[in-house]
Amino acid sequence: MNALARKLAVASLALGLAVPAFADPSLLNVSYDVARDFYKDYNPLFQKYWKAKTGENVELKQSHAGSTKQVRAVADGLEADVVTMNQATDVDFLAERGLVAADYAKKFPNNASPYTSTMVFIVRKGNPKGFKDWSDLAKPGVQVILPHPKNTGNGRYSYLAAWGYALRQPGGNEASAREFVGKLLKNAPLFAAGGRDATTTFMQRRIGDVLVTFESEAELIAKEFGRGEFEVVYPTLSILTEFPVAIVDKVVDKKGTRKQAQAYLEYLWSKEGQENAAQNYLRPRDAEVLKKYAAQFPAIKTFSVDEMFGGWSKASPAHFKDGGSFDQIYQVK
Amino acid sequence: MSFRRANAEPRWVRLLLTAVALGFLALFLGLPLLAVFVEALAAGVPAYLAALVEPETRHAVLLSLLIALIVLPFNVLFGVAAAWAIARFDFKGKSLLITLIDLPFAVSPVVAGMLFILLFGARGWFGPWLSEHDFRIIFAVPGMLIATLFITFPFVARELIPLMQTQGKDEEEAAVSLGASGWQMFWRVTLPNIKWGLLYGVILANARALGEFGAVSVVSGHIRGETNTLPLHVEILYNEYNAVGAFAAASVLALLALVTLVAKTIVEWRMHKETQMLEADLPPEKTQ
Numbered sequence: 198m199n200a201l202a203r204k205l206a207v208a209s210l211a212l213g214l215a216v217p218a219f220a221d222p223s224l225l226n227v228s229y230d231v232a233r234d235f236y237k238d239y240n241p242l243f244q245k246y247w248k249a250k251t252g253e254n255v256e257l258k259q260s261h262a263g264s265t266k267q268v269r270a271v272a273d274g275l276e277a278d279v280v281t282m283n284q285a286t287d288v289d290f291l292a293e294r295g296l297v298a299a300d301y302a303k304k305f306p307n308n309a310s311p312y313t314s315t316m317v318f319i320v321r322k323g324n325p326k327g328f329k330d331w332s333d334l335a336k337p338g339v340q341v342i343l344p345h346p347k348n349t350g351n352g353r354y355s356y357l358a359a360w361g362y363a364l365r366q367p368g369g370n371e372a373s374a375r376e377f378v379g380k381l382l383k384n385a386p387l388f389a390a391g392g393r394d395a396t397t398t399f400m401q402r403r404i405g406d407v408l409v410t411f412e413s414e415a416e417l418i419a420k421e422f423g424r425g426e427f428e429v430v431y432p433t434l435s436i437l438t439e440f441p442v443a444i445v446d447k448v449v450d451k452k453g454t455r456k457q458a459q460a461y462l463e464y465l466w467s468k469e470g471q472e473n474a475a476q477n478y479l480r481p482r483d484a485e486v487l488k489k490y491a492a493q494f495p496a497i498k499t500f501s502v503d504e505m506f507g508g509w510s511k512a513s514p515a516h517f518k519d520g521g522s523f524d525q526i527y528q529v530k
Numbered sequence: 531m532s533f534r535r536a537n538a539e540p541r542w543v544r545l546l547l548t549a550v551a552l553g554f555l556a557l558f559l560g561l562p563l564l565a566v567f568v569e570a571l572a573a574g575v576p577a578y579l580a581a582l583v584e585p586e587t588r589h590a591v592l593l594s595l596l597i598a599l600i601v602l603p604f605n606v607l608f609g610v611a612a613a614w615a616i617a618r619f620d621f622k623g624k625s626l627l628i629t630l631i632d633l634p635f636a637v638s639p640v641v642a643g644m645l646f647i648l649l650f651g652a653r654g655w656f657g658p659w660l661s662e663h664d665f666r667i668i669f670a671v672p673g674m675l676i677a678t679l680f681i682t683f684p685f686v687a688r689e690l691i692p693l694m695q696t697q698g699k700d701e702e703e704a705a706v707s708l709g710a711s712g713w714q715m716f717w718r719v720t721l722p723n724i725k726w727g728l729l730y731g732v733i734l735a736n737a738r739a740l741g742e743f744g745a746v747s748v749v750s751g752h753i754r755g756e757t758n759t760l761p762l763h764v765e766i767l768y769n770e771y772n773a774v775g776a777f778a779a780a781s782v783l784a785l786l787a788l789v790t791l792v793a794k795t796i797v798e799w800r801m802h803k804e805t806q807m808l809e810a811d812l813p814p815e816k817t818q
Binding site for chain 2: 225227230231233234258259260261262263267270272273274275276391393396417418420421
C-alpha cells in the first residue's frame with residue numbers, strides 16, 4: 198500500500214466517523230398555531246424513546262402558524278418532514294400536489310388523527326342567556342361569535358356542527374338545516390379572522406353572548422383570562438374535530454428521514470403520546486387513557502365530517518367554496 | 531430674543547392646538563407603548579424575565595439583530611452608490627432609477643414577500659434548480675435577508691440624494707484639481723460631508739429591518755429557533771394565548787425602537803449643529 202492510498206483510507210475513515218457525529222437526523226414538524234404546547238411536551242418524550250430504542254439522537258424543529266398558511270409554505274418549499282394539522286382540507290391540499298400520499302388518512306390509525314376535540318360554547322359567567330344547545334344560538338336577540346366559516350378551520354367546524362345538529366333534529370333535512378344555519382349566522386355581529394381573534398373579540402372586547410370554539414381551546418382561554426371569567430357549555434350534539442398527521446414523502450425521501458418521521462408520528466398513538474394529548478385537553482383515541490382523564494372530558498355525542506357529510510372532499514365544495522351553501526345563505530342576509 | 535408674536539392667533543387657539551397634538555400623541559403613541567409594558571408585566575417581573583430568557587425568544591432577538599447587521603452594510607453600499615450616481619451625474623434612465631429606488635415604498639411588503647416565493651419557491655422560477663442543488667433561500671435565513679434588503683433599500687439613498695444635490699460638487703472638484711485620487715476624494719471630502727445624513731438613513735433602515743413583518747412573514751417558514759424574527763415571534767406567541775411571552779418580546783422591540791429614536795435624535799442634533807457651523811464658517815466672498 199502506498200502512502201497516498203493510506204492517506205486516503207485515513208481520510209475516509211475520519212470522514213466516516215465525523216459525518217454521523219454532526220449529522221444527527223433532524224425532523225421539521227410543520228403544525229398549526231395552538232399546537233405548540235402539545236409538541237413542546239411531546240418532542241422530548243419522543244427523543245427519549247427514540248434514543249432508548251435506536252441510540253440515535255434526533256433533532257426536532259417546530260414551525261407553527263395558521264394552518265392554511267403553513268401548508269401553503271410546505272407546497273412552496275418549506276422542507277417539512279411531517280405535517281400535523283387541525284383539519285383534513287389542509288393536508289388534502291398537499292396530497293393534491295403530490296407532496297403527501299393520496300391515502301395519507303389510511304397510513305395511520307383513526308383516520309391519521311391521533312387525538313380529537315369537539316366544538317363547544319363559551320358563555321359569560323353564570324350563563325346569563327341560558328345557552329344549552331345549538332338551537333339557543335339561532336334564537337333572535339343573541340350574539341354569536343365565531344371565526345369566518347369560509348376560510349378558517351374553527352369557523353368551518355362551527356358551521357358544520359350547527360348544520361349537522363339541524364339535520365339530526367326530528368324532521369331535519371337539507372332545507373331545514375340551511376334555514377337553521379342562516380338564522381345562526383344572522384346572530385353573528387362579525388366574523389373573526391381566526392380562533393385567536395374570535396377569543397379576543399369575545400373575552401377582551403366583550404362582544405357577543407356566546408363564543409363557539411374547540412374544547413381544547415377553552416383551556417387556553419382559561420390560562421390567559423382566568424377560569425372565573427367564563428363557563429363552558431356542551432351542546433347535546435357536536436362535531437368530532439380531527440387533527441390529521443402525515444409524512445411529507447418528497448422531503449423525507451430527499452433527506453433520508455422516513456424511518457424517523459414514521460416513528461415520530463406513530464409514537465403519537467403510544468400511551469405516552471396519548472397521555473400528553475389528554476394533558477393538553479385533546480381527547481385521546483386510546484380508550485384507557487380517555488377513561489383515566491374522563492373527568493376533564495364530559496361525554497358528548499359527536500358526529501364526524503365523514504359520517505355526516507361524506508368527508509371534507511364533499512363538505513368543502515358543498516358549503517365553503519364560492520357559490521356553496523355559505524355564500525347562498527349569507528347573501529340572503 | 532424678541533417677543534414679537536409670529537402670528538395673530540389668540541393664545542387659547544395656540545394652546546388648544548398644542549393640547550390636541552399632544553393629546554393625540556399620548557393617545558396613539560404613548561398609551562400603546564405603556565400597554566405593551568403593562569401587559570408584559572401583567573404576571574409579575576419573574577414571569578416577564580422568564581419569558582425573555584426563553585431560548586426561542588432569545589434566538590428571535592439575535593436573529594433580528596443579525597439580519598439588521600448583515601443588511602445594513604449592503605444598504606450603505608447601495609445607498610451611497612445610487613445617491614452618488616444620481617446627484618453627481620446626468621445619464622439616460624436617471625428618473626427611472628429614482629422611481630425604482632422608491633419601488634419598495636410603493637409595493638406592499640406582503641406582495642414583496644410573495645414575489646420572492648414566485649422566484650425562489652418550490653414551484654417558482656428558480657425553485658426546482660435551487661432544490662436540485664440543495665440551496666435553501668426561501669424559508670431560510672437567506673430569503674429573509676433578501677426580503678429585508680428589498681424593504682430597506684430606499685432609506686439610505688433617499689436620505690442622501692437631496693443632501694448630495696444641495697451640497698453640489700464644488701468641493702469634490704477642488705479636491706480632484708488639487709491632485710486627489712478618486713478614493714482620496716471620497717474618503718476625505720465626500721464621506722465627511724454626508725456622514726450624518728448617511729447615519730440617519732442607516733438608523734431608519736435599521737428600525738425598519740428590525741420591525742419588518744409582512745415580507746419576512748411570507749418567506750420565513752416560522753421555524754422556531756431558526757427562522758423566527760422578533761416581530762414574527764410576537765405574533766405567534768400571541769396566537770398561542772401566551773400573552774406575557776408575546777408582550778415581553780414586544781417590549782424588547784419597543785426598547786430597540788426607543789434606542790433607535792434616541793440615536794436618531796442625536797444624529798439630527800449633530801446634523802443641525804454642523805450646518806450651523808458651516809454657515810458661520812462660510813467666508814464672506816463665497817456668500818456673494
